[in-house]
Amino acid sequence: MDEQDILQDKPVEKTEADNEPQVFAVSKDEEKFRFTRREFLELAAATSVAATALACELPGVTISFGTQGAVEPTDTEAVKGKPLPTRTPTVTATATPEATSTSTPTPNPTSTDTPPPATATDTLPPPTATVVLEGVINEGSVNLRAGPGAYYDKVGGVKKGDVVQVFGRDQAGEWLEIKPTTGSISWIASKFVDLSVPVTDIPVEPNPPPPPTGAPGGLGEGDYGINYELNGQTYHLPCGAPLPPGAVCTCNCVTVCTCDGACSCDGACSCDKYTNHYWYPN
Amino acid sequence: MEIYAIPLEGSGQFIIYRPLLGLAFVGNRAMLDLALKLASETHADDISEKDQAEQFLGRIGFCEPDPSPPAANQPDREGRFFLPITVVLLLTNQCQLRCEYCYALAGEYPKEQLTLDYAKIGIDQVYQNAIELGRDMFTVTYHGGGEPTTSWRVLKGATEYARQKRIHADVSMTSNGTWSRSKLAWIMSNLDSLSLSMDGSPVTQDRQRPFASGRGSSNLVMKNISELDRERFPYGIRMTAAEPWEQFPEDVRFICEETSCQSMQVEPSFNTKRGGHGDFEASGGKRFAEAFLEAYDIAAKAGRRLAYSGARLGLTTSTFCTAPFNALIINPHGTLVTCYEITNPSHPLYEISTIGQIRDGEISYDYRVRFRLHEFMNQRRDSCKECFCYWSCAGDCYTRTFSPSPGGHLEHSARCEINRWITQGILLKNLANSGGVWRFKNRFGAPPTIGFPVEVQLS
Numbered sequence: 001m002d003e004q005d006i007l008q009d010k011p012v013e014k015t016e017a018d019n020e021p022q023v024f025a026v027s028k029d030e031e032k033f034r035f036t037r038r039e040f041l042e043l044a045a046a047t048s049v050a051a052t053a054l055a056c057e058l059p060g061v062t063i064s065f066g067t068q069g070a071v072e073p074t075d076t077e078a079v080k081g082k083p084l085p086t087r088t089p090t091v092t093a094t095a096t097p098e099a100t101s102t103s104t105p106t107p108n109p110t111s112t113d114t115p116p117p118a119t120a121t122d123t124l125p126p127p128t129a130t131v132v133l134e135g136v137i138n139e140g141s142v143n144l145r146a147g148p149g150a151y152y153d154k155v156g157g158v159k160k161g162d163v164v165q166v167f168g169r170d171q172a173g174e175w176l177e178i179k180p181t182t183g184s185i186s187w188i189a190s191k192f193v194d195l196s197v198p199v200t201d202i203p204v205e206p207n208p209p210p211p212p213t214g215a216p217g218g219l220g221e222g223d224y225g226i227n228y229e230l231n232g233q234t235y236h237l238p239c240g241a242p243l244p245p246g247a248v249c250t251c252n253c254v255t256v257c258t259c260d261g262a263c264s265c266d267g268a269c270s271c272d273k274y275t276n277h278y279w280y281p282n
Numbered sequence: 283m284e285i286y287a288i289p290l291e292g293s294g295q296f297i298i299y300r301p302l303l304g305l306a307f308v309g310n311r312a313m314l315d316l317a318l319k320l321a322s323e324t325h326a327d328d329i330s331e332k333d334q335a336e337q338f339l340g341r342i343g344f345c346e347p348d349p350s351p352p353a354a355n356q357p358d359r360e361g362r363f364f365l366p367i368t369v370v371l372l373l374t375n376q377c378q379l380r381c382e383y384c385y386a387l388a389g390e391y392p393k394e395q396l397t398l399d400y401a402k403i404g405i406d407q408v409y410q411n412a413i414e415l416g417r418d419m420f421t422v423t424y425h426g427g428g429e430p431t432t433s434w435r436v437l438k439g440a441t442e443y444a445r446q447k448r449i450h451a452d453v454s455m456t457s458n459g460t461w462s463r464s465k466l467a468w469i470m471s472n473l474d475s476l477s478l479s480m481d482g483s484p485v486t487q488d489r490q491r492p493f494a495s496g497r498g499s500s501n502l503v504m505k506n507i508s509e510l511d512r513e514r515f516p517y518g519i520r521m522t523a524a525e526p527w528e529q530f531p532e533d534v535r536f537i538c539e540e541t542s543c544q545s546m547q548v549e550p551s552f553n554t555k556r557g558g559h560g561d562f563e564a565s566g567g568k569r570f571a572e573a574f575l576e577a578y579d580i581a582a583k584a585g586r587r588l589a590y591s592g593a594r595l596g597l598t599t600s601t602f603c604t605a606p607f608n609a610l611i612i613n614p615h616g617t618l619v620t621c622y623e624i625t626n627p628s629h630p631l632y633e634i635s636t637i638g639q640i641r642d643g644e645i646s647y648d649y650r651v652r653f654r655l656h657e658f659m660n661q662r663r664d665s666c667k668e669c670f671c672y673w674s675c676a677g678d679c680y681t682r683t684f685s686p687s688p689g690g691h692l693e694h695s696a697r698c699e700i701n702r703w704i705t706q707g708i709l710l711k712n713l714a715n716s717g718g719v720w721r722f723k724n725r726f727g728a729p730p731t732i733g734f735p736v737e738v739q740l741s
Contacts, residue, residue: 139406139410142410143410143414145414150365150414150415151362151363151365172416189410189413191448192410236363
């Protein structure tokens with residue numbers, strides 16, 4: 001399964017290995033062991049154990065996300081777990097310099113006075129400890145969107161109390177990349193999700209979906225956002241949204257008052273509450 | 283460069299007005315011709331060697347280019363970007379008063395009331411939009427078709443519900459001010475601001491806004507206003523002016539003297555009878571404009587603001603009213619409408635103003651209707667391009683300028699004349715107060731896209 005398939009939400013082909021807990025880790029220092037974030041999300045969704053590493057930051061282990069999709073298998077250092085389906089990244093445990101990495105520890109059946117030498121498995125949590133980074137929806141009915149912003153397409157919804165798996169966030173921490181119990185990976189405003197960790201502990205999704213084209217026209221009274229021009233037309237987007245390629249920002253994050261307060265493209269605005277904001281019919 | 287020449291009747295002079303730049307002065311025909319000539323020249327700013335008149339134009343900044351005007355509202359066919367963070371709840375058609383100009387005939391129809399469930403659905407919607415847009419506040423407003431406080435349980439329940447959300451809810455209400463002491467206490471404790479419908483002195487208030495019994499409402503309303511003032515609660519007064527027009531300045535004087543209200547908005551009564559949606563007689567419009575300009579000075583001398591919606595000098599905008607564009611307005615039927623005035627199907631513009639319905643507990647929009655309405659509004663505004671109020675009035679209120687016949691609009695409503703008379707009148711006042719050349723600048727020192735006029739005295 002390649003990244004495009006995941007984006008299109010094709011089902012993951014499961015194998016026997018999917019049901020078995022495994023630990024995946026990638027050495028930060030070895031480029032060749034990196035795999036894409038999408039691949040990691042796929043693993044997390046399939047096994048839930050990969051998310052353990054993400055959530056818990058296993059001692060001595062760092063998850064890293066490469067920008068290239070290819071993952072090269074390793075030889076001697078590879079964890080000898082059962083392989084995941086297509087394009088399963090082979091990962092290594094680099095817990096301690098002296099550790100001998102093995103996925104099938106051989107317990108010593110006989111009691112000895114001296115403890116056995118430390119191995120990689122000693123420094124990792126037990127393979128059965130599957131802690132997934134989850135969030136709980138805290139509002140009655142909440143939109144799921146195709147990307148980190150209000151103007152992305154609505155792709156579903158969740159309700160209060162629903163539990164979702166959390167994989168990433170946008171730069172500002174205002175949106176989370178999640179997967180609901182039923183449905184595909186999508187985005188939700190982070191304020192709607194109760195988390196057990198600070199949102200800043202969640203990794204930033206480096207390649208969110210491209211933003212939708214801005215709304216036609218400039219900002220009207222009461223709007224807040226960016227005006228930009230593209231091909232001679234004026235559009236607007238919410239503040240913080242990336243501009244489409246070739247667009248020229250003409251007014252960044254202006255707050256255009258509904259009252260008679262002074263407004264400017266510097267983002268300042270002054271309203272007083274005594275002003276009627278609308279034309280009231282009599 | 284947009285230049286308007288507004289002839290001053292019988293004088294041979296013109297107000298030479300550049301609305302986008304925020305500049306005006308009075309000149310004769312020769313000065314107008316020179317201004318138009320300079321405006322058409324490509325390097326008009328090089329005037330150092332030219333004659334005195336041209337140097338004057340250069341000194342006052344006439345040769346500066348226009349700032350970019352606000353873009354026209356472009357209809358959003360799919361409604362993709364319609365994410366309102368303001369919900370306007372038209373709670374009921376019931377009212378204690380029988381105002382002589384009431385468009386809604388409030389209090390006389392069988393009772394209709396927005397349910398608390400519908401109110402919550404609306405609040406949930408704008409709250410979610412606010413969160414998704416990264417805002418730290420959303421707005422709930424109670425308004426129209428009747429007196430919101432007669433639907434007390436829903437008003438309280440919706441406010442409490444909004445206050446439970448994780449970001450601030452700015453809750454306000456338009457009300458007739460006929461509250462009991464306990465309701466007044468609750469309002470001051472739980473709302474952020476008020477727009478109070480009140481017409482001025484007791485003689486006017488009691489005539490225009492009596493109780494159903496015929497008794498005057500002035501005593502009770504003034505008593506409640508005194509309490510608002512005592513507690514320094516933020517409110518504005520929304521006045522409706524009607525004949526006799528000469529009384530209106532006295533009503534403004536009364537408010538300035540008897541209340542602490544800082545901001546008044548007035549609109550002329552368009553209905554000569556209750557329940558009507560009539561137009562305005564031009565003769566009445568002229569007299570209203572004259573009364574307004576007199577009252578404007580009275581308010582200014584008292585340090586108060588008096589505004590009229592169609593004359594917003596210094597405001598440069600493509601949008602007369604944000605309600606059709608940015609607000610989620612729910613009437614007692616659970617219908618989503620584009621104007622506070624569209625409270626039930628009896629309104630002649632109901633069809634083109636109904637953009638959705640609450641169905642099965644969810645907001646359901648009809649974006650085709652919304653798109654069509656915005657197209658109509660743009661067509662209407664296109665017909666205004668020759669008018670010097672184009673950038674401040676922005677096509678005016680659509681419910682006042684559309685013909686009740688399907689798809690039509692009025693090329694020139696009676697309000698157009700009022701808008702021009704008052705805009706011109708305020709412009710002249712500003713010119714008189716600023717030595718003959720008027721410029722507005724915002725507090726950042728530059729003409730804003732949208733701004734409030736601050737007179738600058740040029741030496």
